[in-house]
Amino acid sequence: MGRVLLLGVLLSLISPLVIMGQTRAIDPFVMPSARFNALGGPHPAMADDFYSLFLNPAGFISVEESFSVAELSLSTFGPVLEIADLLGNADTLEGLDLSGVIGPSGFAAGFDMGGPLSLGYVGRGLGLGIFNRLRTSASLSGVSLRPLVQGEIFFTAGYAFRIIERDDHLFDAGFLGKGFYRGTSFLDAPIFDAATLLDDPRSQPFVSHLGVGLDLGIKYTLGRNFSAALVCYDFFSPVLISPYDSYDSYSQGELPSGEGSSYGAIKRRLDLGVAYKVHIAFLDPYITRLVLMASYGDILDLQSLIPRNPLLNLGLGAELTLLQVLSFRTGIRDALPAFGLGIDLSFMTVDLAIHGKELGLDPGVQSVYGLSLGLLFRY
Numbered sequence: 001m002g003r004v005l006l007l008g009v010l011l012s013l014i015s016p017l018v019i020m021g022q023t024r025a026i027d028p029f030v031m032p033s034a035r036f037n038a039l040g041g042p043h044p045a046m047a048d049d050f051y052s053l054f055l056n057p058a059g060f061i062s063v064e065e066s067f068s069v070a071e072l073s074l075s076t077f078g079p080v081l082e083i084a085d086l087l088g089n090a091d092t093l094e095g096l097d098l099s100g101v102i103g104p105s106g107f108a109a110g111f112d113m114g115g116p117l118s119l120g121y122v123g124r125g126l127g128l129g130i131f132n133r134l135r136t137s138a139s140l141s142g143v144s145l146r147p148l149v150q151g152e153i154f155f156t157a158g159y160a161f162r163i164i165e166r167d168d169h170l171f172d173a174g175f176l177g178k179g180f181y182r183g184t185s186f187l188d189a190p191i192f193d194a195a196t197l198l199d200d201p202r203s204q205p206f207v208s209h210l211g212v213g214l215d216l217g218i219k220y221t222l223g224r225n226f227s228a229a230l231v232c233y234d235f236f237s238p239v240l241i242s243p244y245d246s247y248d249s250y251s252q253g254e255l256p257s258g259e260g261s262s263y264g265a266i267k268r269r270l271d272l273g274v275a276y277k278v279h280i281a282f283l284d285p286y287i288t289r290l291v292l293m294a295s296y297g298d299i300l301d302l303q304s305l306i307p308r309n310p311l312l313n314l315g316l317g318a319e320l321t322l323l324q325v326l327s328f329r330t331g332i333r334d335a336l337p338a339f340g341l342g343i344d345l346s347f348m349t350v351d352l353a354i355h356g357k358e359l360g361l362d363p364g365v366q367s368v369y370g371l372s373l374g375l376l377f378r379y
Contacts, residue, residue: 038340
């Protein structure tokens with residue numbers, strides 16, 4: 001009876017999200033992943049390893065115990081090859097002109113690094129960790145290049161419990177509490193003289209974000225092969241926003257500028273996913289695992305005033321692992337293909353990915369491609 005009541009409470013919390021609007025939206029706090037970039041994005045039904053901390057807290061109860069010591073996850077998107085060629089041919093950074101890499105849909109580029117701080121544990125229904133992240137992105141406004149640089153640190157702690165266990169049917173639920181801090185510097189420079197970005201970055205506007213959050217998730221498993229999951233990320237994640245005239249003002253302990261601090265919230269997101277593990281008996285000695293997965297991300301976006309094209313939120317992925325060492329991955333996200341591979345070296349796992357990213361609201365409006373690399377020390 002207690003389990004049924006607990007399930008009812010959980011569903012009563014999640015169901016109103018379908019009709020609730022959003023407050024001032026702030027980007028979520030997550031770690032980049034080369035593996036899931038190759039698999040068509042995060043799939044909540046694939047919460048079967050340490051990355052369950054960012055996929056679905058309901059997975060904590062069934063995942064094998066896993067410790068994370070450190071990681072270095074790098075991801076970049078935009079005209080990466082063109083910029084590298086431009087830097088290689090430039091004698092100095094003085095007068096560096098990026099106008100030659102602007103495409104017909106404008107200019108957008110970004111870099112994301114998770115780690116090296118990545119300490120945590122998942123298993124026996126428990127999940128906890130502490131992480132750091134550095135992220136940059138740049139876009140073009142008129143003739144000005146306007147990058148932002150963000151540094152983040154956040155910690156998580158959650159618990160999962162089994163509600164139903166009957167024959168081959170398992171039903172799990174979980175929650176994850178979060179705390180986070182983010183500092184953002186806003187820069188500005190002419191597109192034809194990008195080197196001036198480095199002249200005095202400490203004098204540029206700076207904003208700090210401090211907050212807490214809560215994720216809720218459920219997962220249904222049928223036998224050893226099929227699973228389905230529903231996750232509400234940032235069900236309640238208020239954030240204190242404090243703007244400053246410059247980073248120097250912040251570091252010297254001055255009060256926030258303008259009207260002072262205000263409150264916002266991380267955008268609430270509801271994701272649905274399924275996964276199926278294909279079992280071929282006569283290939284067992286060679287194929288360790290073959291998994292097919294599908295998910296739909298950010299269901300609540302359908303109620304936005306200007307929603308993204310629904311096709312952009314559909315994710316498909318497949319992962320084939322040979323001899324418990326080499327994994328081949330492919331997927332589709334943002335209506336763009338992705339490919340990657342992973343190598344388990346025992347002391348370290350190496351993940352590589354090539355993936356697409358749609359910055360517009362419809363397929364093909366502003367598509368860019370990115371590269372990802374992950375060096376994971378998890379045991």
